[in-house]
Amino acid sequence: MPTADQHFRWTHALIVALSGLFVFSLYAAFTITLAVQSTLASQSEKLNALTSEAAKIALESRLIINRLNGQGFDHCHDEMLQAMQRELFLASRVKDIGFVKNNAVLCTTGQGVLQTPFEQGPWDFTGRNGFKFRPDAQLVLFDGEITAPIIQKGHFNVIFDTRWLERLASNSNRWQVVYRSSQPDTRHAYGSREVFRNLGAKSGHVVTPTTTYSEACSNDIPYCAGLEIEHADLLAQNPSLAAFLGITGLVLGSGSSLVSWLLLKRRLSTGQRTIRGLQHNAYFPLYQPIVDLKSGKIIGCEVLARFHDAVGPLYPDEFIPTLAKAGQSWPFTQLIMQKTLDDLHSRTGLPDGFKVNINLFPSDIAQSRLKDADISLALAASRFNIAFEITEDEHLDTATAKDCIQWIKQNGFELAVDDFGTGYSNLSKVRDLGCNTLKIDRSFVFDIDTGGLGAALVPLMVRIANELGMDVVAEGVETSAQAAVIAEMGVPLAQGWAFGKPMSATQLEKLVGTTLQPDQRT
Numbered sequence: 001m002p003t004a005d006q007h008f009r010w011t012h013a014l015i016v017a018l019s020g021l022f023v024f025s026l027y028a029a030f031t032i033t034l035a036v037q038s039t040l041a042s043q044s045e046k047l048n049a050l051t052s053e054a055a056k057i058a059l060e061s062r063l064i065i066n067r068l069n070g071q072g073f074d075h076c077h078d079e080m081l082q083a084m085q086r087e088l089f090l091a092s093r094v095k096d097i098g099f100v101k102n103n104a105v106l107c108t109t110g111q112g113v114l115q116t117p118f119e120q121g122p123w124d125f126t127g128r129n130g131f132k133f134r135p136d137a138q139l140v141l142f143d144g145e146i147t148a149p150i151i152q153k154g155h156f157n158v159i160f161d162t163r164w165l166e167r168l169a170s171n172s173n174r175w176q177v178v179y180r181s182s183q184p185d186t187r188h189a190y191g192s193r194e195v196f197r198n199l200g201a202k203s204g205h206v207v208t209p210t211t212t213y214s215e216a217c218s219n220d221i222p223y224c225a226g227l228e229i230e231h232a233d234l235l236a237q238n239p240s241l242a243a244f245l246g247i248t249g250l251v252l253g254s255g256s257s258l259v260s261w262l263l264l265k266r267r268l269s270t271g272q273r274t275i276r277g278l279q280h281n282a283y284f285p286l287y288q289p290i291v292d293l294k295s296g297k298i299i300g301c302e303v304l305a306r307f308h309d310a311v312g313p314l315y316p317d318e319f320i321p322t323l324a325k326a327g328q329s330w331p332f333t334q335l336i337m338q339k340t341l342d343d344l345h346s347r348t349g350l351p352d353g354f355k356v357n358i359n360l361f362p363s364d365i366a367q368s369r370l371k372d373a374d375i376s377l378a379l380a381a382s383r384f385n386i387a388f389e390i391t392e393d394e395h396l397d398t399a400t401a402k403d404c405i406q407w408i409k410q411n412g413f414e415l416a417v418d419d420f421g422t423g424y425s426n427l428s429k430v431r432d433l434g435c436n437t438l439k440i441d442r443s444f445v446f447d448i449d450t451g452g453l454g455a456a457l458v459p460l461m462v463r464i465a466n467e468l469g470m471d472v473v474a475e476g477v478e479t480s481a482q483a484a485v486i487a488e489m490g491v492p493l494a495q496g497w498a499f500g501k502p503m504s505a506t507q508l509e510k511l512v513g514t515t516l517q518p519d520q521r522t
Contacts, residue, residue: 036207039234043205043214043227046175049168050225051218054177054189057093057165058221061151061158062131064091069154073099076107084109084156096139096159100152123152125179125187128222133179135188149190165190174228181222189223196226273309274322278331282309285340286502289511290355290473290495293487296515300355302389302495304502305336329361330369337375341382349509352383357416359389366401370408380411387414387437392430405433416473420461431468438465440491442476448485455485462490 064087073080076099084097088109098108104117118139123132130153137150139159149160165177176195178186186198196215197206203216210231217224277283287301307314323332337358344350358379360370370376370388379386388408390396396405408415416437417430430438440461447454458474465472474486477496486494500511 035231035234036212039212039229040205040207040214043212043229044203044216046168046227047203047214047216047225050165050175050177050227051216051221051223053164053168054223054225055218055221057160057162058151058223060091060093061160062129062153064094064097064158065131065151065153065156068097068156073155075099075101076113081107081109081112093161093164094158095148095161098157098159100155100157105157120152120157127179128181129153133187133189135190162190175226177223177225179222180217180224186224195228196224198224270314270318271322271326273311273314274307274319275326275328277307277309277314277319278328278335280309282307283332283335283339284308285336285343287343287505287508288495288502289500289508290357290493291499293483293492293494298499298508298512298514299493300357300385300387301508302357303336303340303359305332305359306502324361324363330364330367333358333360333364333369334373334375337379341378343505344384345382347505347509349512350384351512353385354383354512355385355387355414357387357389359418362390362392362396362401365390365396365404366398368400368404368407370404376411380413385414387416389416389418389439391418392420392433396433409434419475430470435470437471437473439473439475442496445474445476445478445482445486445496448482449479458486458491459489466490 068083068087071080071083073083080099084099088094088097096108096110098105100106100120103120105114105120106117107113121134121138124134126132132152133149135149136147137159139146139148139150149162151158151160174192174195176191176193177189178196178198179189180186180198184198186196197213199206199215202219203214205212205214207213211228212231213226213228215224215226273282284306285303286306288304289298290300290302291297292299305316305320307316307319323329340356340358344354344356364370396402405415414436415433416439417433417435418439419441420430420438438461440458444454444458444461446452448458462472471493472491473493473495474491475495477483477486477494477498479498482496483494483498500507503511
């Protein structure tokens with residue numbers, strides 16, 4: 001089963017991936033929207049061009065037919081053929097002109113007089129002005145059959161030249177021009193059949209994931225046009241642009257993932273989590289018993305701060321320096337103090353006068369943070385014997401720091417020097433501070449097992465502390481053997497894993513009042 005840390009890492013990875021996917025999708029949607037809008041605009045231009053061209057074809061062919069019919073020709077002869085050839089020469093959208101009698105083509109401009117009259121097939125429809133139309137009539141021209149759109153009225157028909165229409169729609173997958181005399185009724189005229197969808201208005205469009213369709217109708221003639229383009233074909237027609245857009249999308253998506261990863265990394269950094277934890281209840285106190293080695297009784301405890309958020313725990317050596325560097329040591333200390341009071345005040349198993357050691361940052365003493373603070377009043381009013389543990393360093397050499405230390409002692413609080421024997425601390429400094437308790441650093445206790453020089457110094461520390469009227473507590477006692485040795489050296493009090501790891505207030509309350517032997521761990 002995945003741990004909470006693994007679960008969070010998976011969530012982190014999912015957020016990074018989803019952010020990249022979201023930006024890529026947003027970019028794709030934006031690009032597709034622009035492409036569709038561009039396609040619709042292009043289709044609108046083509047539709048206008050198609051309907052305009054269809055109108056020109058229709059107008060030219062009707063004028064030719066009307067002029068020829070107006071000349072009263074009733075059979076094929078040279079004068080009529082010359083008139084037909086003249087019309088064809090002047091026309092730009094007509095391929096051929098034929099003379100028809102009794103539904104049979106007798107002569108054409110291209111073939112002259114036909115030896116055998118050509119019987120025409122049925123017409124697809126007849127327009128409002130009496131012109132008959134067939135979009136794919138079978139014609140005999142140049143000793144072969146061809147299919148072409150044809151229109152007829154009276155004795156003359158015209159075969160259309162649709163090359164202009166085909167050129168206008170050359171970039172479209174499918175197109176169709178229809179004759180629409182009334183809204184629901186349409187008849188195929190040019191292009192591919194079953195393209196026009198008859199959306200019911202003068203214009204309209206339908207966009208699907210795979211195609212873009214548009215249609216428009218002429219305001220001058222009863223013709224409409226429809227265009228349908230496959231999106232895949234658009235990309236195929238512009239491979240360089242498609243590749244550029246795809247690469248750009250991938251770069252944006254990857255960039256978004258990278259930015260998300262960096263932001264999350266920063267948010268999940270020790271520094272960010274440490275500061276954010278002050279507002280999100282990530283800090284909490286645990287309590288390590290301080291034991292009288294002669295009686296085995298718990299006479300007090302040290303308050304140890306711990307951290308845990310949604311990501312997991314941070315250790316004191318990670319968050320303590322960060323808080324100090326960020327100038328957040330005092331808000332942190334006040335938080336731990338208040339939670340300690342809330343935890344312990346109602347614990348009836350803890351006797352009045354029970355010693356509670358709380359750590360202070362030297363920098364907060366140097367800035368006299370404790371004086372006049374509300375939490376100080378609450379601590380002074382509690383039923384416990386509050387002792388502040390400090391680590392001697394240069395911050396405490398200032399006049400303000402010394403004044404704060406005097407205030408601490410004058411207001412009934414005790415003072416303990418933590419980690420004595422290491423770093424900046426020495427006996428003369430401890431004497432000048434007027435401390436109540438000296439806490440021997442765990443490194444000296446460790447030397448008891450290893451035979452190091454530090455163990456030999458412990459009796460000297462105890463003797464000098466006794467001369468100064470100070471209690472002595474040995475920190476880091478982990479075994480019964482270490483407890484026995486330091487007791488023989490004259491150390492009266494000890495704390496460490498031999499008597500219990502840092503524990504909750506409930507666990508501490510259960511242990512107080514019992515005789516606690518070394519290695520009776522909780």
